[in-house]
Amino acid sequence: MATGDVKLIGSWASVYVMRARIALNLKSISYEFLQETYGSKSELLLKSNPVHKKIPVLIHADKPVCESNIIVQYIDEAWSSSGPSILPSQPYDRAIARFWAAYIDDKWFIAVRSILTAQGEEEKKAAVAQVEERTVLLEKAFIDCSNGKPFFNGDHIGYLDIALGSFLGWLRVTELDAHHKLLDETKTPSLFLWAERFRNDPAVKPLMPETAKLAEFAKKLFPKMQA
């Protein structure tokens, strides 16, 4: 069984950091949270993640683990005997979860981000349309994966719920910027309801950033925003 010091280097505003924290909460692991200051990188961060110099970094018994999805899987495997399983047990279900988690990062969030960086109304409209298209795909994925249950992972939140749900704060901020709902109760009804359930999960609720605070922070990263 894994014991020892657990530290997490991160920031309250980061989607990727939230993933790690949700996983730690699910496994009831106590950890020291080391908040990075926006605009500068601590020596510990640079030493623990020399390749990317990015948060989150999980440090477990002095060994650093980087990349949010890799950290979540590590937490699931290192503390496999405590708390619920984060990844599904069957190889095929795991593969599906990994596939969609990769899609969310590589395709879906890129589209969301391009709303925030869009120059002018035309570009913004096109970016919104792309996000809507890709969110509809995720709606279908949810219906397939959940199989009538409340979460992608079934009865409890898991890897894929965390992968998408961690974006909900930023999604709200983007909706404000676009003056357009991106998670729509008519277009993506299942995801809309799932989002509510996810936000209210006890492992998630204390970590969700306040929209106003996040919007304020977002203006630093995305000066073209209109929120």
Add this chain to the structure above:
Amino acid sequence: MEKKEEGVKLLGFWISPFSRRVEMALKLKGVPYQYLEEDLPKKSSLLLELNPVHKKVPVLVHNNKILCESLVILEYIDQTWSNNPILPQDPYQKAMARFWAKFVDEQILPVGFMTLVKAEKSIEVAIEETQELITFLEKEITGKDFFGGKTIGFLDMVAGSMIPFCLARAWECMGIDMISEEKFPGLNRWIKNLNEVEIVRECIPPKEKHIERMNKIIEKTKSA
């Protein structure tokens, strides 16, 4: 009881490192499979049907289950057939293998190919950037026969399919000695070791044909 080996099909492409690494994994596990070669850039209706999201190879079909994305497929293969493990057992070692695999595909590939071929800054800068990234892998391989230890594993398949048997051929086309013996002795030894593993040798695209095709890809990339 479901026979594991029944109905394994792989849609692939002979020069795709993503496709080749899946073949290495299937061969390591001794899983018989039917190989269907795509004639890229033309995409068959089968490919579009099986992978509508990305429309890319490789696609693995196992007992009518469809799997896409090479790293996802490798993990699936490892969990479905338990002989000759591909990923380490230890959670930390596993995390490291996954980290470096992602690094190969998401850092070394775009910098070592796209940036280099387009050479928006000078080519010397692009070479230096690529070598900086490769240095991380040199550190990882130092003192080991393979990234997986004594035998090939996940990272050997990912990095092997991508670097010596794909990117290195592009570098050769461009006259670049990227993984020089003096700067990267560990990686050079690793490449020699890889070449001695039969299942890896079977998955190396034939050199002459590959160089010919690679030259065309480089030209196309430059003018894109």
